Amino acid sequence: MLTVFRHYFAFLITLMKNILRWITAGLTATFVALAAHAADMAPGTFAASTVKGDVSYKIAGSTSYVKLVAGTTLPEGSTIKTAPGSLAIVVFASGSTATVRPASEVVVNFNQKPFSGPIPVGAEPSVSKTKIHIVDGSVISKVSKLKKGSEFNITSPVGAAGVRGTDLEVSYSSATGAFNVTCATGAVVVQSADGTTTPVSAGQTLSSTGGGVQSAPPAALAAMQAASESPDAPSATQVLTGEAPPPAAPATSSDAPAASGGSTTGTGDTGGTNEGPSSAADAANSGGQAGVGNVGGGSTGGSTGGSTGGGIPSGPTIPDTTVVDPVSPN
Secondary structure (H helix, E strand, O other): HHHHHHHHHHHHHHHHHHHHHHHHHHHHHHHHHHHHHOOOEEEEEEEEEEEEEOOOEOOOOOOEEEEEEOOOOOOEEEEEEOOOOOOOEEEEEOOOOEOOOOEEEEEEEOOOOOOOOOOOOOOOOOOOOEEEEEEEEEEEOOOOOOOOOEEEEOOOOOOOOEEEOOEEEEEEEEOOEEEEEEEOOEEEEEEOOOOOOEEOOOOOEEEEEOOOOOOOOOOOHHHHHHHOOOOOOOOHHHHHOOOOOOOOOOOOOEEEEEOOOOOOOOOOOOOOOOOOOOOOOOOOOOOOOOOOOOOOOOOOOOOEEEOOOOOOOOOOOEEOEEEEOOOOOO
16 A cells, blocks of 8 residues: 555656646746847837737826737836736846736836847846836736846735746735735745745745745646736636636646647646645845845835846835845846
8 A cells, every 4th residue: 555655646746747847848938939029129128029808008197098009119117907808918128028917907117227239038138127016916927037136026015026037926916915926937035014034936836815835736837827828818826716727737648649739728636735835945045136125015215125236226116015036146
């Protein structure tokens, strides 16, 4: 009986590793394709590379929304709003991308030092400062390897994610106040309003509703990949909270039927979920980390910490709790 259990456990571990490899490969392929659109972008610019469904935007200081179409270069401080069943993918001249999920509203600020030549795939060409504030909804980001002094922050009224080369999903519900971070690659550190920090590594998730850091089911991580491209696919947060069924897992055996092209979603089992708290590897490395700023609603400091890389303005400040991904500088 013990031998059977060991074989079964080994099978589950292998299956999970295969699914994680598939997810990472999918995210990388998507990122490379989107980065190609950004290759000739001017420094400090960001644009909508993909728009699906009903998406609108307004410029800073305006109350009027206009239809957003693919190829539109957006001005600093733009607010993007997606209707249910709609989606927008934003590409930055840093090489990073952000998918604004259905029924979401976000405010985008982006500053960057001048550079020449095309944007390298997987790394940014110059120091930049990015802030995406979630008013409501969710954002899935693929962040390029940032230079020392660069910052990429996804904020909300109750939490934020500051990353350096990470694939992650951040969601915030204005109705319930729930805040979720799911990390597919890399590592982030969630800092609450009282200053408590909690590291979250690849394959883990953290929710403001409690439970601490937990292993994200492979189905939730697979959902993140599909949700970054399709407005009809459930997000990792929706799978984790039970709001939507998970997508079907990829075939892992040699005798499985070949894929017919095109992704599918299904109602397959999620397998074991929330396997308990787990520590995050490498989370304590603090060299060159994205800074922490405006912690705990009401701060007007405006500093996000760390080097700004030559006087790049930090943009408007937003009181929030902060998530920081401490990674050694390049």
